[in-house]
Every structure is written in C-alpha cells, then in structure tokens.
Amino acid sequence: MFIMCKKIQPSLFLITVSLLFSYLLMGVTHSANAQMTESPVRNFSIKLNGGYTFASSGGGTLGPLMGQFDVESNQKSVYGAAIQYAFNPAWSFEAAFNTGSFENQFVDDPAFTTDYLYATFRGVSHLNGLLDLNWAGSRYVNPYFAIGMGLMRSRLSADGLDSEDMSLVLSSSAGALFYLFNGADLFVQYDYNLAGSNLLDGFSGSASSDKFAAVKVGLRFNFGRKGTKLASWSGAPSSRASRSSMLPLPASVATPSPETGIADVNEKAESEMESSSSEPADMAWLTEFGTFMESPAARHPEFVLKSLEFARSMKEARLQAKAMAAEQARLEQERQRLAAAAISPAPAKTKIRRAASPPDGTYIQIGSFPNDTVAEEKWHEVVATLEGVIVNPSNSVFIHEYKQFRRVLIGPFGNASQARTLLSGIQSDYVDAFVIKFPRY
Structure with missing residues (x-):
C-alpha cells in the first residue's frame, strides 16, 4: 500500500490564520468597550457534545457536505468538549477538543481503523449580535458559525501497517444555540474538517487530504454572576451597556x-x-x-x-x-x-280620564273646580298622592264634567264602606272631600 502525507494548501492556511486573527482583534476591541461599563455579565462557558462523523467516498445526496475519504467511513461516534470565552453578543473564541475513530464502512473495502484526537482554536460569530437581529425568537435561538485551525493526532491500524501521524486540521462549523436558562444552553452543530493528512482512511488516493463532517448535539454550561446571561446572547447586559457607551x-x-x-x-x-x-x-x-x-x-x-x-x-x-x-x-x-x-326614553305623559256621566257607584269627590286647568292640576296631585295606596291610581281618578264645573272624583268603589276607609286616609290632605253616590236621586 502506498502511503503519503500531503500538506494543506497554503492559501487555505493563510485565510484561516487571517480569520482567526480578525476574530481575536474584533473580540478584544468590543470587550474593551464593554468593560468600560463594568456591567455584570457571564463570559466563560464549557461545551460538552457528542454525535456522528461522516466520510463519504463520493456522491450521495449531500455530496461534498458528507466529507471525502478514499475508503468510506460513515456514522462513527465522536465526542467533544470546548472552553469558550464570549467577548460580546457578536464574537467568541474557543478551544475545542474532539476524539473518535474511523473504520471501513463495508466489509469488501480494505480494512482499517484510525483513532484520532484533534484540538482546534476557533473564532465564533453569533448572528443575532453580529447582524443586530431583533426577531421574535432572538432571546431563545442564536445561530452561529465558526472557523479555526489546530492539530490532529491519528493512529492508523491496517493490514500489515501501524502508523501514527500529526497534522494540521482546518475546522468550520455552523449551528444554533437554544436558550434553556442563564446557566445552560442546548446546541446543534454541523462540522466540516479538512485534515492535513491523507492517512486517515488507510489509503492514499487522488484526494489531496482527507475531509470529514460531523453532526453534534450538546450542552453549553455558562459560568459567571448569578442572574446574568452569557455575553453571546443579544439581550445580555454587556450588549446594552457597550452600545449605550457609544451614544x-x-x-x-x-x-x-x-x-x-x-x-x-x-x-x-x-x-x-x-x-x-x-x-x-x-x-x-x-x-x-x-x-x-x-x-x-x-x-x-x-x-x-x-x-x-x-x-x-x-x-x-x-x-x-x-x-x-x-x-x-x-x-x-x-x-x-x-x-x-x-x-333614555322620556317619561310617558299620563292621559287624564274624563267622564260626562260617571258609572253607577260610590265615589269620593275631592272638589269641584271652575275650569279644566285647575281641575287637571288637582287630578295630577291626587294621582301622585294615591301612588302606592291603590293599584293604578290614574285609572281610578277622573274628571266629571258637570255643567260649567269640573269635579275630581275617585272611584267607583264596591260599597260606601270602602270609600269611607280611603277617605279617612287622605282627609288630612283634602279636608273638603266627601263620599258621593251616582246616580243622584
């Protein structure tokens, strides 16, 4: 078997170094502005994660996103941890460590097993803070991407061959943080790694270096003052303070x-x-x-x-x-x-009852008056007096038109005794009232 180690292309190496330097410069600058306010905020966190690696031999639904090995090795476990420092809502820096193994996917392929451990230093950009996004879920979801580089140590075991290798590795990631509480966040992350070695799959083929991807799920534990969020969240106190300091x-x-x-x-x-x-x-x-x-x-x-x-x-x-x-x-x-x-309806005007000839029966005559005006006033007065004393007094009080006079009468009653009983109750108000019977004989 022909084994060869090829280096990462110099252009990719220089680009990665430049990006890392830019991350550090922007992060330190923003951190200095935030520290002027001395606002309480969490900066340090530890990440623990696990997932699966993918290293396809070409083709497939996702194509290059599944990595590139000469001998395919998919869905192998990978475990990782990282120490992260958040400068502000936009920029963070982390040191990440990952370990796992590759082995041939199919029994017909050349058998190999590669155990590896790699450490990378990465700059992280949080999109909510970087783009100043203020959408409805920005307090609970924070997308990010990262890029960095480091060293990878691998140990290959294949037919008739044991080899150890140390190489550079370029690493990039895209993922999202999900807020649980101030002390912890859940995250989902996709990694794409470009190794400086062509030995990871035990076969030196046409590819300049081996590439592998990973899908991970993990928890980020945030350390700092109680009651504050990590600075990488847009709502963290350091964000508001650093912005207000520039106003x-x-x-x-x-x-x-x-x-x-x-x-x-x-x-x-x-x-x-x-x-x-x-x-x-x-x-x-x-x-x-x-x-x-x-x-x-x-x-x-x-x-x-x-x-x-x-x-x-x-x-x-x-x-x-x-x-x-x-x-x-x-x-x-x-x-x-x-x-x-x-x-509100206007009070209904009560109709005055009049009679030229009263029905036969017994009545109380309140008085006899010379004209309609005086008689009508007395009629209203008597009706008001009898409210609550008899039922519907306006139906029992009427004006009897007798020649040029107008008599105000109450009745008729069933008998003279009933008339006298009511008269005794109102006699103090109408001293001239008396009981009268119709027809007159």
Whole structure:
C-alpha cells in the first residue's frame, strides 16, 4: 500500500490564520468597550457534545457536505468538549477538543481503523449580535458559525501497517444555540474538517487530504454572576451597556471636564433628586436611579449624568401618561353620560280620564273646580298622592264634567264602606272631600 502525507494548501492556511486573527482583534476591541461599563455579565462557558462523523467516498445526496475519504467511513461516534470565552453578543473564541475513530464502512473495502484526537482554536460569530437581529425568537435561538485551525493526532491500524501521524486540521462549523436558562444552553452543530493528512482512511488516493463532517448535539454550561446571561446572547447586559457607551450625551447634560470628580457628579445627582422630591409626581424613577447609584457603573461620572437625564425623562413621560389617562377617563365618562341621556326614553305623559256621566257607584269627590286647568292640576296631585295606596291610581281618578264645573272624583268603589276607609286616609290632605253616590236621586 502506498502511503503519503500531503500538506494543506497554503492559501487555505493563510485565510484561516487571517480569520482567526480578525476574530481575536474584533473580540478584544468590543470587550474593551464593554468593560468600560463594568456591567455584570457571564463570559466563560464549557461545551460538552457528542454525535456522528461522516466520510463519504463520493456522491450521495449531500455530496461534498458528507466529507471525502478514499475508503468510506460513515456514522462513527465522536465526542467533544470546548472552553469558550464570549467577548460580546457578536464574537467568541474557543478551544475545542474532539476524539473518535474511523473504520471501513463495508466489509469488501480494505480494512482499517484510525483513532484520532484533534484540538482546534476557533473564532465564533453569533448572528443575532453580529447582524443586530431583533426577531421574535432572538432571546431563545442564536445561530452561529465558526472557523479555526489546530492539530490532529491519528493512529492508523491496517493490514500489515501501524502508523501514527500529526497534522494540521482546518475546522468550520455552523449551528444554533437554544436558550434553556442563564446557566445552560442546548446546541446543534454541523462540522466540516479538512485534515492535513491523507492517512486517515488507510489509503492514499487522488484526494489531496482527507475531509470529514460531523453532526453534534450538546450542552453549553455558562459560568459567571448569578442572574446574568452569557455575553453571546443579544439581550445580555454587556450588549446594552457597550452600545449605550457609544451614544452621545444629551444636549442638556454637560460632559464632565477632566477636573470633574466622581464626588462632584454624585453631589449634582443628589441635588437634582432633592429638588425633585417636592414635586407631587410618581417617584418610582428616584428608586430606579438610587439602584443605579449603588451599581458599579455609578463610578463613572459620564454614566451617572446619562442615567440622571434618563431618569428625569422617564419621570416626565410617566406624568404625561398619567395626565393623558385621566383626561381619557374623564372624556369616556362624559361620553357615557351623554349616550345614556340620548337613549333614555322620556317619561310617558299620563292621559287624564274624563267622564260626562260617571258609572253607577260610590265615589269620593275631592272638589269641584271652575275650569279644566285647575281641575287637571288637582287630578295630577291626587294621582301622585294615591301612588302606592291603590293599584293604578290614574285609572281610578277622573274628571266629571258637570255643567260649567269640573269635579275630581275617585272611584267607583264596591260599597260606601270602602270609600269611607280611603277617605279617612287622605282627609288630612283634602279636608273638603266627601263620599258621593251616582246616580243622584
């Protein structure tokens, strides 16, 4: 068997080194900006994963994505771990370690077994932070890609051959993180590795180097201050702090001079708080500001002034919101009152009963009046007096038109005793009332 080791193409090597250097430069620069705020955030994490490798001998549904061996070796277990440092939501750097083995897929192929261990240093780009994505799931899903390089140690066992090899390996990945809680994330990852050796499959064929892919699932454990996320999540405190540090100060807030000390700024903040304490307003903003003053960021004069201006604007916004809510409530009450008045039916006008000749029976005569106006007023008065005393008093009180007079009568009653009973109850209001019987004899 002819065995040969070929090196990785110099152009790929230089590209990978350049990318790694760029990752480190951007990560360190962003990290320095974030540290100015001293915001609490987690940076370190450890990743544990497992999966399967794929090394096809060509063709297949996925083609090159399945790797490239001269002797096929698919679905072999691989286990890995990594130590990662997150500079900010966009950039991370990690040292990854993976181990596993390859062996011939089919019994008709040349038999071989290759045990390997490789370590890589990789830059990681988190797309939510890199592209400033603010989609609905950005708090729970974070896609990423990575590229790096390292060393691979392999041990080949084949018919009549045992060989050990040390070579470079270029590694690239694409995957997604899924938020579980602040201390842990789940991730799914696809790897594509380009080895600097052509010995992994025990056969030196036409390929310049062996290539293999892997699909992995694992957990990332995040270490740091309790109650904070890892910096690689877009919602982590370091992201907000680092961005706010690059915003200009409001025009109403003067930038402190080099001679301005922290004590001077704190004194100004306290005087602002005292001057506002007499205002009859929602004072929750002062509580928020007090919490900020106790945080590490309060040691920076510029951020104290920014926070003071922000707290004042929040107080004004709350006052305006309360005033608008009160005005809207008043207008709504007025609208409901007008609507109720518009739909409320007007009280029905009671029809006055009149009779030229009363039916036979016993009545109470309230009085005899010279015209309709006086009689009608008395009719309404008597009906109101009898409300609750008899049923439907408007049906029992009527005006008897007798010559030029108008008599107001109550009745008829079943007998004189009933009439006298009711009369005794209203006699104090109508002293001239008396019992009368029709027809008159």
